[in-house]
Amino acid sequence: MNFSELFNHSKGKTVHTNRTICELHRELYDLCVLELHDTNPKLMYKMIKLLEDAFIMGVKMNKKLVKYKLGSSSKWPKKEYRNKSINRKKTIEKRKERIRLEKILKDNEIILKKFDKK
Secondary structure (H helix, E strand, O other): OOOOOOOOOHHHHOOOOOOOHHHHHHHHHHHHHHHHOOOOHHHHHHHHHHHHHHHHHHHHHHHHHHHHHHOOHHHOOHHHHOOOOOOHHHHHHHHHHHHHHHHHHHHHHHHHHHHHHO
16 A cells, blocks of 8 residues: 655654644545545545645745745734644644554555465
């Protein structure tokens, strides 16, 4: 099972305290893997590809906004940038669970491939 290389790097595993476009993409990726890996893996892989593209576009968009319009992300209104209704603890738990699940599934795939060759 090949999960996202992009979301498996440090940028995809961190939990940002602010509600950024990148954090939204990470949350969507977490839900996609956690909820679809058993029920609909084909849909999961389609969604992962789109999320990777959106994540890259979001990074580029953020850099341009900061460079041309805002000067710095610290000038964003707090009500938009730091949403207290989002439970960071639950997000961290989901992120850890997704990373744990991916590791188990990758390990299982390696084991199964050994038996397939025999």
